[in-house]
Amino acid sequence: METESHIVAYKTLGLVLGALLVLTAVTVGASYIDLGWMNVWIALMIASTKAGLVLVVFMHMKFEGRAVVWSFVSTVLFLAIMIGFIFWDVAFR
Amino acid sequence: MILAGSWIHLPTSQREPELTVQTDQTGKKLGMWLFLYTEIILFGALFVLYAVYFARYTQDFIAGAKELDRVFGVINTIILLVSSFFVAASITAVRKDHKKIALAGLGGALGCGGIFLVNKYFEWGHKIALGIYPGAEKLVDGPAGQNLFFGLYYVITGLHGLHIVIGMTLLSVSLVLVQKQKITSKNDALLDNCGLYWHLVDLVWIFIFPLFYLVV
Structure with missing residues (x-):
């Protein structure tokens, strides 16, 4: 194993x-x-x-395969885009 | 696939026991991570709310943070970091077949969770006694930014506290199953996933602590 x-x-x-x-x-x-x-x-x-x-x-992220690592990275990217767009929206109202 | 029952009458040597026990460790873990992503987005959205109002009412947020007791924040941070260490150590212990260490680790983490909640009780109790709670006259009639700060404080730390309670329930279940030898080095996916949940609760606190207690 x-x-x-x-x-x-x-x-x-x-x-x-x-x-x-x-x-x-x-x-x-x-x-x-x-x-x-x-x-x-x-x-x-x-x-x-x-x-x-x-x-x-x-x-144990260092032992994880590509599926977990990249899905995690995608989640963080999604969060970053969400935060970025909300600030963009609020700044130009 | 072998039809159910048809192979049971074969001599033991001809059975294929690996077909009878199907565990998908990777699938179980990926499923847990997918759930954790929804938790990240849930708390992430609340942190965005915090960030936007912080940018708009910076002075009110700083005044609000000054009213929170740093000592509680620091102690609870240390407690959660230690509890995360205990859970990680118990997973190592289960994989090494060190049952006693595993039980001690889970017990220690549960103890930490308990102390965290007691601290939270005193912290909230003190704030409420001072007239700082959602809908209190002092907040409603006071500066809008402080009302928002304490509203977010109660919602975010409250939701986090609920996660602590759920995490402690999961750790208790793991502790009983380790004791009963249902979780072993060959079958530890449940403990792994409970551990992941507990670490996520710790991760959220790692961001709550500086945002609420250290903004000055």
Whole structure:
């Protein structure tokens, strides 16, 4: 069976948890520094990095085949188009 | 296909047992992901709503975020990250046939979920005691942006809390099935899918936390 290679070591999971906690501390710290409109984007970038770690390691995305990977990418693209068009609509009313 | 019953009378050596147990691990997982995409769009749409109103009422949103207690936000973030680790570890444990670790992981994740909900109860309770709740006079008569901020706060964290309750139910079912040896290293699709759901709930919180608690 191919399941043998799908086992993520406890140590890897622990390291990812450590990275997620560090990133949480970073995002809290960054919020105390006033960077104007940049603050929101920095917070979103850190959140996206954390989400990526959870997806790739905890949710085993790195072991998934093309069907799951590309359908996921399509969903994110769809969300991006939805967000883009809504802002486009709101901005030119 | 072999007609039902026709092969049963054959000697064991001539049966083809792999035909009798049909599991489609890939299909089960893809099905779960398709469901998760609908969840992503559901929360995604609410985040768009947040983003559009944030752009229009930035100062009101910042004032609203200042009224939320950061400590609750940070503690709940840590709790959910740890719970996700517990669930991921329990999946590794099941695949390695470490039943006790798997049970401990699921139990730990359930405990984390419970603490999260208790925190949420105190957090909401405190806000409601201060007169900040949907339809409250203080919000309705106050600045429109703050009314929107707290409306979104209750809808998004409420929907997320409901997902925590559903996720805890799924994890409890998994825990019982691991205990009964119904979920094993050879048959772990259900645990995998429950784990995916729990991680998605964590993913949503990863975005809720900075948007509601850290906007200053």
